[in-house]
Amino acid sequence: MFRRALPPAPLRSIWPQGAVLVGGAARDLLRGSVPNDWDWAAPDPQAAAEILATMLGGAVFALDQERGYYRVTVPADGDDEARQHDLVPLPTRLEDDLLRRDFTVNALALHLNGTVTDPTGGQKDLKARRLKMVDEANLRADPLRLLRAARLSVTLGFALEPRTREAVTRLARDRSLPSPAPERVREELHSLLLHPQAASGVLLLEDLGLLEQYLPELAQGRGVTQGGFHHLDVFGHSGEALHQLVLRFPDAPLALRWATLLHDIGKPPTREEANGQTRYHGHERVGAELARQRLEQLREPHAVVGEVSALIAAHMLPLPGNEREARRFVHRRRALLPGLLALMLADREAARGPSSNAASRLAYQQGFDRLLAALENQPAPEAPLLSGQELMALLNLSPGPRVGQAVRALAEARALGDVRSAEEARTWLLGGGWPSGAEPG
Structure with missing residues (x-):
C-alpha cells in the first residue's frame, strides 16, 4: 500500500461507508481525470446504492440481486454525460480480487483515507504511461481483454508493454479461445471509433492480429491495390479516410464513422481485371450489404445499421455539374445529408493517387460548393403543395403506387424550382410535366 493525496472533497462527501473505489475509476482518479463510470466495492452494496441514489438524485437498478450487484444511474447535468455507479460486495481479500484483473493500471483500489491498494x-x-498485463492467464480467462488492450492503449495514450503486446498478438491467433459476446465487442469498438485517434486504433487492431477476428471484411482489404486516384491499398485507404473524417469533423457521430471506415469493404469481393484496368463494379452495393451483416452481428441498433448501409450505398454518387443537378441531389438524398458529404470528402481526401491532380480536385470542390449552396437553399422539406387526395382527384388516379410516384415527382419538381405554388403544381401535372422526370432513386 502507498499513501496518496486524499480524494477530492466532493467525492469524499458521497463516499459509501467502508467502500473502496476500484479498477478503471481508481486509475482515472489517480491520473487526475474524472471517471465516466464509478466502480465501488462496498460491505453492503444495496444500502450503499440506495444512499448514493438519494444523494445524487439517481435511480437504483439491481444488476444481479443474488450476487449483490447494483447500479446507480445519475441523470446528465447540463453538457455532462449521464454517469453510473456500480457497486459489488467488498471481497474478503481485496488483493486477490485485484490480482484477477486485466492490466496493472486497473488492479488498483483507492480508499477514502487516500491509501492505495x-x-x-x-x-x-x-506514471510511465505503460499498459501491462497482470498475468497472461487473466487475458485467457476473458478474451475480450485482448480487444480492451488495444482500446485502452489508444484511449489512455499508453504504450503496450512488450510482453503484453506479444501475449495479445499470440492469443489473438488462438481460435480455441471463446468468442466474447457481440454486445461487449461492440462497446469496445465504439470506444475506439469515437476517440480522436480512431484511425490509430484500427491500425493497432491490425498490428495485434485482432482485425481478422472482429472486422474480417475490413482486414480483407490488406494488399488490395487500387491505383488511379488511390495511393494506398483498400485497408490503408479505409483507415486514412476515417482519419480525414475525424480530422475535419471531430464531432462526427458513430454511424458516420462506421460508414467511413467500412465504405470500401465491397471492393475485395468485386475486384475485376479487364483490359489492364482494375474495376470494382457495384462495390458500394456489396459493401452496404456486408456492413449491414457485420453491424447486425454486433447487435447495433437498427437505425445505425440502416444509416451506415445507406451511406455506403450512396458514397459513389457523382457530384453535380450544375445548380439544377445539385438541387436534385439534395432533394433525393436529404435524409443522408450532411453526413454523406462528409463521407465523400473524407474518401476523396484519403485518395492521393496518380490520377489525382489540381484540375480534378478543383472539379470536386466545385461540385461540393454547389451541393452546399443547394443544401443551404433547401434546409428542410416543405409541406406538400397538393395532398394525396387532391392529386388523385386531379389525375383521376386510384390509391396505389402511381399516387406515390406523382407525389415524389411533384416534390422533386418543386425542389428544382419548376413549380412554386399549388396552381403551378396543377398546371405542371396536367400539362404533362409528370411523369417526364426520372423517378427519384
Missing part, C-alpha cells in the same frame, strides 16, 4: 505495481505503470 496496489499489488501489481500499477501506480508505477500509470
